[in-house]
Amino acid sequence: MLELEAISRSFRVGPAETQVLRGISLTLAAGEMASIMGGSGSGKTTLMNIIGLLDRPSEGAYRIRGEDVLAARPDALSGLRNRLIGFVFQSYLLLPRLNAWRNVALPLMYRGVAEGEARRRACEMLERVGLSHRTEHFPPQLSGGQRQRVAIARALVGEPAVLLADEPTGALDPTTSQEIMDLFLEMNAALGVLVLIITHDPGVAAQCRRRLVLEGGALAHDSARVPAPC
Numbered sequence: 001m002l003e004l005e006a007i008s009r010s011f012r013v014g015p016a017e018t019q020v021l022r023g024i025s026l027t028l029a030a031g032e033m034a035s036i037m038g039g040s041g042s043g044k045t046t047l048m049n050i051i052g053l054l055d056r057p058s059e060g061a062y063r064i065r066g067e068d069v070l071a072a073r074p075d076a077l078s079g080l081r082n083r084l085i086g087f088v089f090q091s092y093l094l095l096p097r098l099n100a101w102r103n104v105a106l107p108l109m110y111r112g113v114a115e116g117e118a119r120r121r122a123c124e125m126l127e128r129v130g131l132s133h134r135t136e137h138f139p140p141q142l143s144g145g146q147r148q149r150v151a152i153a154r155a156l157v158g159e160p161a162v163l164l165a166d167e168p169t170g171a172l173d174p175t176t177s178q179e180i181m182d183l184f185l186e187m188n189a190a191l192g193v194l195v196l197i198i199t200h201d202p203g204v205a206a207q208c209r210r211r212l213v214l215e216g217g218a219l220a221h222d223s224a225r226v227p228a229p230c
């Protein structure tokens, strides 16, 4: 599904050039559930931005379903991102002036889906995440866990093949954090969506079948890679 080959990313700030990602090669199959751990500044968000087509690597190759996405034109790329990838962030990033179902319906409206149909699908997805009784509430009227459920519903409403989450439980208490993890596990199983979760919480990482660790911009551990016998 996603194939990264020798991906590197450098940033130039003033005269200095910093290498943030170093030769990352990684293949993620459809329907996988993987976590990325690593110290602050190890490059997790930078890697996720590249995987999510929000940023480009300085070097390396990236193919999605065999297609070289680095060669794609910017408009083709944003179309691909819109259809293929859903994002969830620690800070939810909901629009405070839109109620829950309108927040969830937003990606569909961008695609030109008519309002009635968008509302029906948004409410259906809110029901799946356990919020059928909160569709008219505005984000400030919801708890942190409920806001994250709305954000997950928004990420999934367009039926993406890939769900990228950057510290999705980072702002939640342990009980709510586990409820959100259960939701990711359920959506991964029910919809077959590839879920990639950045986390600092070993308990969250341990629930993912595949665990990746970044260190200093390099892939230091991949639980799917069995060490060669010596």
Ligand SMILES: Nc1ncnc2c1ncn2[C@@H]1O[C@H](COP(=O)(O)OP(=O)(O)OP(=O)(O)O)[C@@H](O)[C@H]1O
Binding pocket: 011, 012, 013, 018, 020, 038, 039, 040, 041, 042, 043, 044, 045, 046, 047
């Ligand atoms: N646009 C940018 N310009 C310059 N440097 C950047 C840019 N984006 C990230 N970096 C640098 O890349 C390094 C990795 O950043 P990144 O956000 O990927 O880390 P992270 O692993 O997600 O950390 P955290 O756990 O704190 O979120 C940092 O040293 C950061 O300063």
Ligand SMILES: [Mg+2]
Binding pocket: 044, 045, 046, 166
């Ligand atoms: Mg980060």
